[in-house]
Structures are given as structure tokens and as C-alpha cells.
Amino acid sequence: MNLHRDPLPIADAVDRIMANKKQGKTEKVAIEHCGGRSLAEDILATNPVPPFDKSPYDGFALRSQDTMGLTRKNPGTFHVTETVAAGHRASRPMEKGEAVRIMTGAEIPEGADCVAMFEICQTFEESGHSYMEIKRALEPNQNIIEKGSETEKGKRLVRAGALINPGVKALLATFGYSEVMVYQKPKVGVFATGTELLDVDEPLVPGKIRNSNAYMILAQIERAGAEGTYLGKLDDDFETCYHAVSGSLKDFDLVITTGGVSVGDYDLMPEIYEKLKAKVLFNKVAMRPGSVTTVAELDGQLLYGLSGNPSACYVGFELFAYPMIQSLIGNPAPFRPRIQAILGEDFKKPNPFSRFVRGKVSFKRGEVVVSPVGIDKSAVVTSLAAANAFIVLPGGTRGYEKGDTVEAILLEHEHGQKQLEEG
Amino acid sequence: MNLHRDPLPIADAVDRIMANKKQGKTEKVAIEHCGGRSLAEDILATNPVPPFDKSPYDGFALRSQDTMGLTRKNPGTFHVTETVAAGHRASRPMEKGEAVRIMTGAEIPEGADCVAMFEICQTFEESGHSYMEIKRALEPNQNIIEKGSETEKGKRLVRAGALINPGVKALLATFGYSEVMVYQKPKVGVFATGTELLDVDEPLVPGKIRNSNAYMILAQIERAGAEGTYLGKLDDDFETCYHAVSGSLKDFDLVITTGGVSVGDYDLMPEIYEKLKAKVLFNKVAMRPGSVTTVAELDGQLLYGLSGNPSACYVGFELFAYPMIQSLIGNPAPFRPRIQAILGEDFKKPNPFSRFVRGKVSFKRGEVVVSPVGIDKSAVVTSLAAANAFIVLPGGTRGYEKGDTVEAILLEHEHGQKQLEEG
Numbered sequence: 113m114n115l116h117r118d119p120l121p122i123a124d125a126v127d128r129i130m131a132n133k134k135q136g137k138t139e140k141v142a143i144e145h146c147g148g149r150s151l152a153e154d155i156l157a158t159n160p161v162p163p164f165d166k167s168p169y170d171g172f173a174l175r176s177q178d179t180m181g182l183t184r185k186n187p188g189t190f191h192v193t194e195t196v197a198a199g200h201r202a203s204r205p206m207e208k209g210e211a212v213r214i215m216t217g218a219e220i221p222e223g224a225d226c227v228a229m230f231e232i233c234q235t236f237e238e239s240g241h242s243y244m245e246i247k248r249a250l251e252p253n254q255n256i257i258e259k260g261s262e263t264e265k266g267k268r269l270v271r272a273g274a275l276i277n278p279g280v281k282a283l284l285a286t287f288g289y290s291e292v293m294v295y296q297k298p299k300v301g302v303f304a305t306g307t308e309l310l311d312v313d314e315p316l317v318p319g320k321i322r323n324s325n326a327y328m329i330l331a332q333i334e335r336a337g338a339e340g341t342y343l344g345k346l347d348d349d350f351e352t353c354y355h356a357v358s359g360s361l362k363d364f365d366l367v368i369t370t371g372g373v374s375v376g377d378y379d380l381m382p383e384i385y386e387k388l389k390a391k392v393l394f395n396k397v398a399m400r401p402g403s404v405t406t407v408a409e410l411d412g413q414l415l416y417g418l419s420g421n422p423s424a425c426y427v428g429f430e431l432f433a434y435p436m437i438q439s440l441i442g443n444p445a446p447f448r449p450r451i452q453a454i455l456g457e458d459f460k461k462p463n464p465f466s467r468f469v470r471g472k473v474s475f476k477r478g479e480v481v482v483s484p485v486g487i488d489k490s491a492v493v494t495s496l497a498a499a500n501a502f503i504v505l506p507g508g509t510r511g512y513e514k515g516d517t518v519e520a521i522l523l524e525h526e527h528g529q530k531q532l533e534e535g
Numbered sequence: 536m537n538l539h540r541d542p543l544p545i546a547d548a549v550d551r552i553m554a555n556k557k558q559g560k561t562e563k564v565a566i567e568h569c570g571g572r573s574l575a576e577d578i579l580a581t582n583p584v585p586p587f588d589k590s591p592y593d594g595f596a597l598r599s600q601d602t603m604g605l606t607r608k609n610p611g612t613f614h615v616t617e618t619v620a621a622g623h624r625a626s627r628p629m630e631k632g633e634a635v636r637i638m639t640g641a642e643i644p645e646g647a648d649c650v651a652m653f654e655i656c657q658t659f660e661e662s663g664h665s666y667m668e669i670k671r672a673l674e675p676n677q678n679i680i681e682k683g684s685e686t687e688k689g690k691r692l693v694r695a696g697a698l699i700n701p702g703v704k705a706l707l708a709t710f711g712y713s714e715v716m717v718y719q720k721p722k723v724g725v726f727a728t729g730t731e732l733l734d735v736d737e738p739l740v741p742g743k744i745r746n747s748n749a750y751m752i753l754a755q756i757e758r759a760g761a762e763g764t765y766l767g768k769l770d771d772d773f774e775t776c777y778h779a780v781s782g783s784l785k786d787f788d789l790v791i792t793t794g795g796v797s798v799g800d801y802d803l804m805p806e807i808y809e810k811l812k813a814k815v816l817f818n819k820v821a822m823r824p825g826s827v828t829t830v831a832e833l834d835g836q837l838l839y840g841l842s843g844n845p846s847a848c849y850v851g852f853e854l855f856a857y858p859m860i861q862s863l864i865g866n867p868a869p870f871r872p873r874i875q876a877i878l879g880e881d882f883k884k885p886n887p888f889s890r891f892v893r894g895k896v897s898f899k900r901g902e903v904v905v906s907p908v909g910i911d912k913s914a915v916v917t918s919l920a921a922a923n924a925f926i927v928l929p930g931g932t933r934g935y936e937k938g939d940t941v942e943a944i945l946l947e948h949e950h951g952q953k954q955l956e957e958g
Binding site: 123147155157159161162163164170195197198200201213215216217218219263269270274281282283284285288289308312313316318319320321323325328329330332334342347348375379422435443445446447448449450452454476477479494496497498517524525528529530532 | 545546549566567570571578580582584585586587593618620621622623624636638639640641642653685686692693697699700701702703704705706707708709710711712713729730731732735736737738739741742743744745746747748749750751752753754755757758765771797798799800801802843845849858861866867868869870871872873874875876877898899900901902903916917918919920921922940945947948951952953954955
């Protein structure tokens with residue numbers, strides 16, 4: 113076996129993957145079940161908002177011309193003809209000298225063009241009739257939310273490819289989208305390879321470790337917006353692996369294996385890609401961890417051979433599988449946000465290759481700070497729990513110092529803070 | 536009805552709510568179903584990591600003393616006695632002059648104390664025996680990942696209250712947590728009140744609007760880590776509302792209503808709290824939007840009366856219900872992250888009250904920038920879709936200018952970017 117592989121720059125590896133991107137499938141789902149999904153249609157305003165002139169306050173609807181010249185010394189009295197609650201309409205157009213008691217959100221009666229808040233009105237009863245008095249003039253349109261003032265009918269409010277968050281859901285409901293077209297979640301099959309792997313419920317035995325990569329990757333798949341299926345762990349036996357992998361291809365958009373991509377005697381994935389006649393897009397990337405990450409393509413379908421080392425596996429997924437999944441769910445911005453940040457601690461290791469260090473982003477006085485979390489070796493699993501970002505340290509350097517500007521790739525948002533005010 | 540209510544400072548309102556916080560309930564769930572849940576137990580290293588001395592590379596395990604003095608001009612030859620794949624063990628301790636072919640992740644054979652990578656070794660066969668040759672000396676422990684070097688047995692790796700992300704899942708699997716104790720999702724019941732409300736699948740009719748708050752709040756509840764149940768929309772009728780609300784209390788940790796908390800004729804919630812003998816913690820907060828937000832307490836249970844205005848409802852939930860939910864799922868940092876940011880655009884409106892403006896956080900050259908999105912009125916629903924933060928503008932000011940330092944409360948992380956590299 114040829115042990116030499118030429119490392120490919122990361123950007124080229126991503127390009128080779130994204131050259132295989134294709135339109136994801138779509139489906140209609142009920143508004144109740146669309147949370148967190150990716151829109152496959154633009155959301156349009158199917159009616160103006162508000163759909164009628166409405167009152168922003170509880171008060172009295174008036175004709176502003178009736179209030180001209182009113183002052184503390186020259187108050188005006190109006191006959192209160194009816195009450196309009198939200199969801200109801202006035203029974204008839206208003207006439208000179210009349211007031212309509214109106215509730216927040218209710219439709220402005222025909223003829224009225226302003227609302228006086230309760231707080232500036234006096235009310236009284238006389239001979240079985242209701243009256244209100246006001247001591248100031250109102251302008252036309254004062255305290256009126258005009259029909260269409262927020263949104264005109266037909267306006268595009270959210271573009272396809274956006275994630276359905278609580279605000280988008282409010283829009284769907286407002287505009288009568290009881291069902292909405294979303295992208296189907298891409299189906300991703302996951303195998304863990306390696307005779308050393310035990311199931312999570314098995315006791316440790318000498319020479320073996322528990323399979324953590326499959327559970328981790330399944331959680332990454334879910335976080336990325338896809339649907340993962342665990343297809344089991346495979347011993348390092350060629351026939352077993354070959355049949356398992358080849359038999360799974362038709363059921364999934366992507367197939368991910370962990371382990372078996374290095375140059376060891378039992379690293380079977382290269383041979384499996386060969387027998388499948390899959391085209392290896394790359395089998396070595398100029399990065400740490402995860403340099404052995406391999407991606408192959410067969411009839412437009414991608415097979416990801418991620419490293420068996422937990423951190424390398426994690427990084428390989430986020431760099432190479434995440435953007436493909438995002439692309440399949442129609443996100444026009446499929447890459448993880450990559451921002452500049454201030455390095456919070458020294459990182460003195462020299463970098464022959466670009467390094468993705470597990471880090472934690474925090475914010476201090478308007479600055480973005482990122483610091484490494486835990487030990488940084490490709491086999492290290494414990495640092496992943498605390499990471500919400502990768503620190504990107506380009507290769508060919510002698511290390512970095514606290515205060516240097518670096519790039520960070522954001523993976524998750526911060527979970528919370530102890531005090532209401534900034535800590 | 537007394538129209539006057541004294542506005543309470545936001546921090547005091549939050550204090551009154553959090554004085555009612557209590558221990559959430561817990562449950563055991565399988566590792567497959569714990570993603571996104573909140574840990575109710577600390578995660579301990581149940582074994583050292585790695586659990587044995589192991590090889591980080593494919594290569595040959597050697598006794599370092601056998602390699603002393605080896606150079607290009609004075610190479611050493613070793614008898615390759617066997618191959619140890621990951622998951623297997625050497626058949627016997629190594630002796631002087633022997634090498635064991637070893638794969639990444641495999642256990643170091645007894646007697647060996649270093650590994651030579653394939654890349655620096657020559658191999659050959661002679662008389663039916665395998666040999667390897669090496670032209671340099673190795674140090675003791677060179678290329679050995681020592682047992683326990685990453686984590687000692689018994690170490691606490693993740694504290695209760697942490698969210699189970701892909702990294703935490705990897706730890707659960709590594710340490711044999713096939714089941715894990717998590718906090719139960721708090722149960723939150725939601726009513727929308729208002730005769731003006733139509734269902735999402737009903738056509739618009741004059742004076743009415745579709746119910747968007749319930750769908751929005753249910754999505755916020757889900758995002759906050761709780762389980763929401765929509766209990767229906769209620770007309771503005773006292774008996775209907777009273778029986779619906781009082782009948783729901785026993786089934787939920789929190790009950791949220793939208794609408795009906797202002798001082799209008801059909802704002803029934805104050806009267807309902809009174810008849811329930813619930814203690815109103817506050818019914819006016821010094822903030823915009825959402826000043827009418829009301830929270831009442833009955834036998835330790837909280838009833839949230841959120842505004843019927845979409846943006847006010849949204850803000851009220853995030854400020855007052857979110858930290859209570861986080862607290863019920865054991866998060867020791869239950870508040871939304873609140874950070875300093877640079878205002879990206881002018882916001883010239885004077886602020887008598889503290890204002891929570893829907894905004895979008897972005898990152899530019901290591902700085903956090905936050906800009907308002909869309910129109911900012913409490914009734915405005917369309918700006919919520921694009922918001923990933925609130926801009927906190929304290930009251931008593933004449934407005935803010937681009938470049939001012941402001942506070943931002945983070946709601947969501949950014950969705951992505953178009954290019955692999957920073958845009």
C-alpha cells in the first residue's frame with residue numbers, strides 16, 4: 113500500500129465536496145411541526161398588516177375635526193354611542209359629536225380618524241346616555257395604526273432557506289400558512305468501524321474502548337438539521353464492511369463511517385471505495401486534527417470516511433459534512449459562521465498544518481474572545497463537551513499569543529449567564 | 536377599575552419571579568434520546584482515558600533501550616513477532632530485539648515503551664520471518680498515549696445543569712452512560728385570549744386577525760427547553776376564560792396566556808387572578824414593549840399574563856418565562872447571555888422606559904455589532920423573524936447613535952455564511 117498521500121488545502125477539499133451539491137427534496141408540514149425546519153418557499157404577506165385601521169390603545173375613537181380648538185378651558189363633550197371590542201366592528205359610521213369606546217386592537221369605526229387614550233378622557237352618564245369629555249385637540253391619524261402600515265399585501269417577508277424560528281412561526285400563523293413547504297431532513301447513515309469498539313452498555317475489557325463517535329456524530333447530524341440513523345459498528349473485516357456500506361447506499365443521502373481511513377493494516381475504507389468504484393475526492397487534508405479525513409463520491413452520492421479519533425471525527429464532520437447538509441436543506445449560507453476573535457490564552461504549539469483547536473467563544477466589553485478548552489490532541493474527547501467554536505490557527509507558524517487576532521468558527525451559542533445583568 | 540399601575544423596574548420583576556424558582560423534576564433517558572436535554576447528574580470518568588497505554592499511530596512498538604545509538608549509519612534490525620490491531624492484545628511480553636507491528640489505537644504490548652511510525656521504518660522478509668529496520672533512536676514514552684493521560688478515573692467532566700451537546704454525548708458513550716439522568720422538560724400550557732382571533736386556517740374577516748402569538752410562544756417554549764401545549768384560544772368572556780385557566784393549572788408547571796392584561800373593558804386576566812386568589816407579582820413593568828406584562832403566583836405556580844401584541848408577547852416571554860424554565864431544568868446560569876455590543880445604526884427615538892429593540896448581532900473584525908431589524912413597534916410581528924437578539928436601550932435617554940456601546944441579549948446563534956472564509 114502506498115503510504116504517501118498528498119495533503120489537500122482545506123478550501124480545495126471543501127470545493128470538491130460542494131461541487132457535488134444538489135437540490136434537496138421538499139415536503140409540506142403542518143405549522144405545528146415546522147419548528148427548526150428550513151423553509152422551501154418564500155413567506156409572503158397574504159394580507160396587509162394590520163388588515164384594517166386599528167387602535168393601539170384602549171380609548172375613544174373620534175373625528176379629529178370635532179376636537180379642533182379643545183383645551184383645558186374649552187373642553188368638548190361627545191356622545192358615546194357604542195363600544196367596539198377587539199374582534200368586533202362598529203354598527204354604523206360615526207357622526208359629528210360622537211365618540212366610540214374602542215379597545216386595543218379593534219377596528220377604527222368608519223368616520224373616525226383618531227383615538228383618545230382613556231387616560232386623557234373623563235366619562236359620565238346623563239339621562240341614560242354615556243358621554244366623554246376631552247380637553248385637547250387630536251390630529252388626524254393620531255393613535256391609529258393604519259391598514260398596511262406594517263406590511264403591504266404581497267411583500268416577501270422571509271426567503272426560502274431560512275430556519276423556522278419563533279418569529280418566522282408567528283409570520284406563518286399571521287398569514288394563514290397552516291401548512292408550509294420545508295426541505296426534507298437529509299438522511300445520513302452512520303457506521304462506526306473498529307474491532308476495538310464496545311457498545312455503550314458493555315463493560316471495558318483490555319485493549320477495547322467504547323464507541324463514542326457514533327453517538328457524537330448522530331448528535332452533530334441532528335444539530336446540523338439532518339436525520340441520522342445508526343447502522344451499527346463493524347469489525348475490521350473487509351467483507352463485513354464492504355457489504356454493510358454498499359448495502360446502505362440506496363437508503364441515505366450521505367453515508368458516514370468513522371475509523372478505517374488511515375494507512376494501517378486494518379484501515380479498510382480505501383479498499384472499500386475502490387471496490388465500490390467510488391471516486392476518492394481526497395484522502396488527506398492539510399489540517400490537524402483530521403488529516404486522514406477521506407471523502408468519496410459514487411454516482412453523485414458522498415461517502416464520508418471520518419477519522420476514528422473523536423476530535424478529528426468531530427472536526428471532519430463540521431468542516432465537510434455540515435455545509436453539505438445545510439446545502440441540501442436550501443441554506444444559501446451553508447457554512448458555519450467564521451469570525452475574527454481575540455485569542456484569550458497563549459497557544460504556543462508550532463503549526464505545520466492548519467489547526468482547529470476546540471475553543472470557547474465569549475464576549476467581553478464588545479470584543480469577541482476565544483480560548484482553547486482542555487487538552488488539544490486529536491484523540492481527546494473530553495474537551496469537546498465544553499467547546500462552542502473552533503479556533504482556526506493557520507499552518508506554518510510558531511504558535512500564537514494571548515491577544516492575537518485569530519479566526520473562530522461558531523458551533524453553538526452560549527448557554528446562559530448567572531445574573532440578569534452582564535457578569 | 537383603577538387605571539393606574541406603578542411600573543416596576545425590570546430587575547425587580549425578574550427577582551419577584553425567581554423568588555418562586557424550585558427544583559425541577561428528573562427522569563432517566565436512554566443515551567439515544569438525551570440530545571438537547573439538561574443533565575441532572577454530574578458526568579464522571581468511570582475509567583481512565585485512555586484505559587490503557589495506546590499507540591497514536593500505525594507503526595512498530597519497540598523497547599526504547601534497544602534503539603539507543605541507532606543512526607542512519609548504524610541502523611538496527613528487529614524481529615517482528617506479531618501484529619496487534621486495535622481491539623486486540625499482544626500474545627506475550629516483548630523481549631530484546633523484538634518489534635510488534637501495531638495499529639492506531641491498539642494497546643502497547645507489555646515490555647514496549649515507544650512506537651516508531653511506519654514512515655520511518657523499512658520492512659523485509661527473510662527465511663519466513665518478518666523484520667523491520669530503523670535508523671534512529673527513540674525515547675522512552677515516545678509516541679505512547681499513556682493510560683489516564685487524558686482523564687483520570689473519577690474526574691468530574693461535566694456538571695449537572697449542562698446541556699447535552701454532541702461533545703457531552705461522546706463523553707456519555709465513552710464512560711458507559713447508556714442511560715442518563717436529565718431534568719424533565721417543564722410543561723407549559725398556553726392560551727390565546729381575544730375574540731378578535733381567528734385560527735390559522737380561517738380566512739380573514741373584518742375586524743379580526745389570525746392568532747399568531749400561540750404558535751410563536753410554543754416555538755419559544757420549545758427553544759427554551761420546555762414542552763408547550765396549546766390549550767386553545769378563548770373569547771373575551773369571563774366565565775369561559777376563568778374555567779379554562781383554573782382547570783388547566785394542575786396539569787402544567789407554568790400557564791401562559793396572551794392578551795387580556797391591559798386596562799380595557801375586555802381585559803379579563805386581572806379579574807381572573809383575583810377570583811383564583813392568585814398573588815399578582817407585578818402588572819406593569821418599566822419597559823417597552825410589554826409594559827402590561829403581568830405575572831401572578833398561586834401556591835408556588837406561576838401564571839404568566841403576556842401582552843397580546845406580538846412583539847411585547849415575545850419580549851415578555853424571553854425576559855420573564857425563559858429564566859424560570861431554565862431554572863426548572865437545572866441551569867445554574869438561567870438568563871439569556873447579555874453582552875456589550877456596538878450599535879450598528881442610529882436609534883433616535885427617545886426612551887422614557889427601557890426599550891428592548893429586536894436586533895441582529897453580527898461580528899466584524901473582532902467586534903460585536905448589533906443593529907435593529909425592521910420597524911420597532913410592539914404590534915409589529917414581521918421584525919421578529921430576523922431578530923437574533925434584543926438591543927437593550929435604558930430609559931431616560933434621547934436616543935442612541937451608530938457606534939454607541941449598548942447591551943444585547945442573545946436569543947439565537949447565527950445561521951451561517953455564504954463563503955467558507957470570513958465574508
